[in-house]
Amino acid sequence: MRDVDKHIDLCKLHRNLRETKNDVRYKITNVCFSTNRVIYKIKIKHKMLTTALFVAVATTALFLLCIYIHRKTASLPGPWNLPILGCLHKLDTKLPYLTLTELAQKYGPIYSIKLGLLEAVVISDAKLLKKILVKDEALGRPPMYVFSGVFKGKGIAYAPMHLWRDQRKFVSNFLRTSGAAKFSSKKKTLENIIKKYVEEFMELLNSQGEKTNLNPSEAIGNYVISVASTMFLGKSFNRGDKIRKTLLDSYDKVTKLLAVGGPINFLPFLRFLPQYKHTISSLTKYVEDVHHIQNQCIEMAEKCSSNNSEDEYLNLIEAFFQQKLKCDSEEIYNTEQLQFLLFDVFGASIETTSNTLFWILLYLAKYQNVQNKVRNELNNVLQNKSLQMEDLQNLPYTHATISEVSRIRTVVPLGFPHYALEDIQIENFKIPKGSMILSLLWAIHMDQKFWKNPEEFSPDRFLDDEGRFLQLEAFLPFQTGKRMCVGEELGKMMMFLFVATVVKNFKIEACNSGDVDFSPICGLTLLPKPQELVFIKI
Numbered sequence: 001m002r003d004v005d006k007h008i009d010l011c012k013l014h015r016n017l018r019e020t021k022n023d024v025r026y027k028i029t030n031v032c033f034s035t036n037r038v039i040y041k042i043k044i045k046h047k048m049l050t051t052a053l054f055v056a057v058a059t060t061a062l063f064l065l066c067i068y069i070h071r072k073t074a075s076l077p078g079p080w081n082l083p084i085l086g087c088l089h090k091l092d093t094k095l096p097y098l099t100l101t102e103l104a105q106k107y108g109p110i111y112s113i114k115l116g117l118l119e120a121v122v123i124s125d126a127k128l129l130k131k132i133l134v135k136d137e138a139l140g141r142p143p144m145y146v147f148s149g150v151f152k153g154k155g156i157a158y159a160p161m162h163l164w165r166d167q168r169k170f171v172s173n174f175l176r177t178s179g180a181a182k183f184s185s186k187k188k189t190l191e192n193i194i195k196k197y198v199e200e201f202m203e204l205l206n207s208q209g210e211k212t213n214l215n216p217s218e219a220i221g222n223y224v225i226s227v228a229s230t231m232f233l234g235k236s237f238n239r240g241d242k243i244r245k246t247l248l249d250s251y252d253k254v255t256k257l258l259a260v261g262g263p264i265n266f267l268p269f270l271r272f273l274p275q276y277k278h279t280i281s282s283l284t285k286y287v288e289d290v291h292h293i294q295n296q297c298i299e300m301a302e303k304c305s306s307n308n309s310e311d312e313y314l315n316l317i318e319a320f321f322q323q324k325l326k327c328d329s330e331e332i333y334n335t336e337q338l339q340f341l342l343f344d345v346f347g348a349s350i351e352t353t354s355n356t357l358f359w360i361l362l363y364l365a366k367y368q369n370v371q372n373k374v375r376n377e378l379n380n381v382l383q384n385k386s387l388q389m390e391d392l393q394n395l396p397y398t399h400a401t402i403s404e405v406s407r408i409r410t411v412v413p414l415g416f417p418h419y420a421l422e423d424i425q426i427e428n429f430k431i432p433k434g435s436m437i438l439s440l441l442w443a444i445h446m447d448q449k450f451w452k453n454p455e456e457f458s459p460d461r462f463l464d465d466e467g468r469f470l471q472l473e474a475f476l477p478f479q480t481g482k483r484m485c486v487g488e489e490l491g492k493m494m495m496f497l498f499v500a501t502v503v504k505n506f507k508i509e510a511c512n513s514g515d516v517d518f519s520p521i522c523g524l525t526l527l528p529k530p531q532e533l534v535f536i537k538i
């Protein structure tokens with residue numbers, strides 16, 4: 001090979017080598033570059049992922065926070081409201097508690113509704129109601145035109161808070177010291193007063209022969225008003241007493257008119273319409289009639305109040321004067337306050353107790369098997385001994401029957417309205433200050449969660465497997481909380497002593513071939529339609 005050719009070959013080899021080297025370097029660079037790109041891409045992806053994750057977590061947290069804040073302050077569920085009327089147009093005017101119960105099925109155990117100009121919150125769950133009504137902020141009464149007009153911010157049932165606190169204490173003490181409490185030294189004295197008027201009812205039945213057809217409504221009213229008069233006014237009555245009849249008639253009219261005037265509570269401008277003007281003026285007249293009778297008793301008691309000793313059985317008027325001397329407060333312990341207080345305790349006891357008793361007689365007439373069981377229990381436990389209040393604990397079936405009627409025909413189906421004096425935070429909801437709080441006792445007593453087949457009349461639901469009486473948490477005929485019925489014990493005494501005595505001595509039957517009309521009339525309370533029953537001597 002020539003030298004020149006050798007040189008050319010060598011150069012070619014060199015070039016090839018350089019090219020290969022470059023190629024390798026290029027490839028290596030390329031690989032590095034690609035690797036970097038992948039790493040870069042991964043880095044970017046990672047960064048995006050982290051950001052996305054962060055955004056997702058933050059959004060979820062924000063979302064949850066929003067829900068939390070929203071639920072804390074959310075307006076309650078409830079139906080749409082029309083301007084001015086709110087939902088008044090939707091309510092069944094005859095049985096409004098049924099419409100409110102239907103709405104509870106749709107909107108749940110706490111919902112808001114506008115009734116005319118009043119914002120209302122309706123509660124239909126026993127546990128929730130108990131949590132709300134123990135709060136001081138829930139103890140007010142709503143500013144309802146007719147009630148405020150009739151009760152004038154006096155008395156107890158519609159009294160403003162400062163007056164209510166004092167008078168609630170006074171009335172509770174009075175009831176306890178006059179025997180209307182589980183443990184009271186005067187319990188026997190009160191029992192004897194009650195028994196005296198049960199006896200009057202029995203005499204009425206006995207005077208008619210072996211069998212009496214009677215609409216018991218008036219006689220029951222006489223029984224309850226007589227007990228109340230003895231305790232509160234210090235006035236006892238005999239059969240046919242005119243004052244008692246006037247009192248009973250006036251209360252009957254007042255409660256009916258309060259119900260008729262009901263719409264004015266929600267739409268106060270209705271008071272200018274002639275028909276409502278008439279309602280208001282009649283109401284004022286009958287309230288004055290009641291005050292007039294009570295004033296006579298007040299004047300009499302005032303004359304001889306200084307002679308009363310601490311040990312005597314005091315009526316409410318006398319106790320009021322004693323308290324006036326003790327606390328020397330003319331601001332609270334004045335005659336006007338006493339008039340309204342008497343008006344309240346009478347009003348609160350008469351309708352509720354009388355109507356429950358009428359319902360009990362109707363259910364016993366219809367359910368003869370229940371009536372027989374009550375009578376057998378009474379005969380077995382009492383034998384020939386006379387009835388005492390303390391026997392109730394040995395008469396679980398009788399107790400269960402009275403309770404079951406009080407459940408299935410809740411005499412105060414909407415409870416007494418309360419009023420939120422401040423915002424009330426409850427579970428996840430807020431009841432705004434200024435709302436009327438309605439305790440839908442009817443729905444609570446018909447709640448399927450607590451009561452199996454609630455429409456069925458079954459005293460056994462109040463008994464355990466051993467036949468002992470059960471205190472059930474969803475049974476609230478006297479409402480619940482700090483403002484619940486102050487006369488619960490008195491009401492229970494009047495019901496038990498009456499029912500046990502009547503059932504032991506008379507067989508009760510329906511008049512019309514076994515048929516009883518259970519359809520209620522809803523006024524201030526739930527009352528039965530007028531009807532006769534047959535009482536047959538045993």
Ligand code: HEM
Pocket residue numbers: 156157158168344345348349350352353356411412415416417477478479480483484485486487488490491492
């Ligand atoms: C079966 C009989 C009775 C029933 C079902 C009944 C039911 C009720 C109910 C549901 C309330 C509303 C409680 C609330 O606002 O949270 C109440 C209040 C009241 N009850 Fe009764 N009651 C009965 C008998 C009596 C009796 C015999 C008296 C007599 C002292 C009485 C006096 C009162 C008073 C004064 C209030 C107003 C309490 C307040 O505002 O502090 N009740 N009752």
